[in-house]
Amino acid sequence: MLRFSLVTLACITVNVQAQDLEALKLDTRTRALPVLPKVVAMMKETVVAKGAVDAIPVCKDKAPQLIKEQSDKTGWQMRRVSLKTRNPERGAPDVWEARQLAEFNIRAANGEKADTLEAGEVISENGKQVYRYIKAIPVGDVCLACHGAREGLDTALKEQLARSYPHDRAVDYQLGQIRGALSVQRPL
Template sequence: MKLPPARFAAALIFALSVASTATVADEELARFEDLARKAASQIVGQVRGELVREMERTGPIRSVIVCKYSAPEIASAISRSTGMRVTRVSLRPRNRALGEADAWEQRVLLDFEKRLSSGEKIEALETVEVVREPAGTFHRYMKAIQVSQPCLACHGTGGEISDGVRAQLAAEYPNDVATGYRVGQLRGAVSVKKRVER
């Protein structure tokens, strides 16, 4: 079918504008992904650095308190400086108030578990998506957090957690479910969220 020239021009302009809107949205998402990935490695690196330093200085019992106060502080400092909401979430959170995954995060964490058990490297587990929610449209990103040796003193199995740490955890987190992990398992993920301005 042949379109008259005016209709053809209109169709062409429409097609081009759809294509360029898609490109702008893709570029925005790619830029978000890049910033989110940096923020994720920042929070993981800073929390880990602080933790290892404190473990060497005062031992694991005092470090429970450090973790309780400094991890959320690091998360809010990074959120403020980047303008994105940066948190750590888990399917088995120690701190329900801060670490509980929402519906989208739960779905991604379950997908990470599946990818991990089908042989993907834990370092490669990340995802980025545009998510429509009742409150608006958001760019969302998640990156897996793995369990390594230093984590076991507070997240490991029976004998790895000392009596002192166990008592401290019981006092601070009576409903703790964040123990019993082994090295290489998925402890949770960094979750980054930013509203898409339109």
């Protein structure tokens, strides 16, 4: 039987049979991921209808709200994280998430497509078992309006971002890169 045993910095990875891990991954995917295309669709509509400045609330309020609704529905913790955040107060990764995001960047550099990158592990935290799942969020066309090359950004948008996000690192992305990830913690 295939078994996994790894020790991470922050927490202990629990030995779980490969088929159980696969089942957890499939179920988590099915119940957590539908929120992602909803956010992208809403962003596209809003940027086209109102322009980038007025679409800021979609990434700022709507996306976290839709993720919270999905989180309430499932009873799992869910949030967006990134190695290059716009809003570090909400989107800074913990050790496990940072490790997975770094791994995603390596896998992408080796030719894997950003929208296929995911990882899942059973972790023991303070004696409780949690299934942790993370799925990369790729940079699509519409994202470039606000996360693309800094010089290319609309002037009014740049001013607005500078006012609201003095520590903004979420620019200079290119199409197909990894913008961040959706991170899920599911108590077992």
